Amino acid sequence: MWTLPEPMLAAPTPDPVLPAGWAAEIKFDGWRALLSWSQGNLVLRSRQGTPLAEAFPEVRAAAGQLPDRTALDGELIVWEGGRLAFERLQGRLQRRGPAAARLAEEWPAHFVAFDVLRLEGTDTTGWPYERRRAALEGLFAERGLSGTWALCPSTTEQSTVDDWLTNWTPVGIEGVVFKRLRSPYAPGARGWKKHKVRHTEDALVGAYTGPAAAPRTLLLGRYDTAGRLRYIGRTTTLPQTAGRTLAPLLTTAAAPHPWTGWTFSAGWGTRETLHVTLVAPELVVEVGVDVARDSGGRWRHAARWHRARPDVAPGEVPRFEE
Structure with missing residues (x-):
């Protein structure tokens, strides 16, 4: 029986120049998702395998437009007021039934397809990118896919990449992804490259300050090679809306926690310590940071809040x- 493969991944690159023999695609600000439609059954899952079909009834309703036994790789996005609204996705994981239907009506999601993994029963992962891309474009043209479905733009022209990075970022475009024209789809491999317009990094939430209903700041960590959760820094004060949205995603820590008994300074040049609530280090968040580090490898300046990433695995x- 055919099953969805693990997603192919991308390694960061600071270089916005499109290499020869590669294509570029827009990197949307959304959730990576893999989709399979077979014999009336929809499988929609996140990058780390979380089932999403019940949370996105608008995608389920549109799945019948696809050929039977077809699978796609893409991004779930929401548009609001002419720009991408990532925050409208964050509450979707916990919604089912009428609540999910209401959100689908208010802020409908779109599935932006950028790869085809199976086409009418044929496994296409071994095909080179340029052949898969042609098949994906043919699928959209032949089926007239629209509405919930969108085709991710692709180019082999540097001038187009420059235009995307210059003129499309105000609406929420994160950057670009580079894909080798002759490469197959390699599940789990970091064979693609991604260039982001802004420098952000991922970390795990290990604790927070402020009330449980709306955390004020987050204390962040990363595991070292010995498996210890190391404290790496704290965020700036969260916007109230971000704190309220974040609260349901945090789970109060069960003993023992890696940071049990630790004290955290309120800032440089002060002996004041923070009152923190420890949480299970399971939620990944994306924050803006600079290059400054202290002698222990921690971020010297407070990290700027960007977004929660419940779609990203702690691992x-x-x-x-690193």
């Missing part, structure tokens, strides 16, 4: 030494 966060 995907870089190690402390």
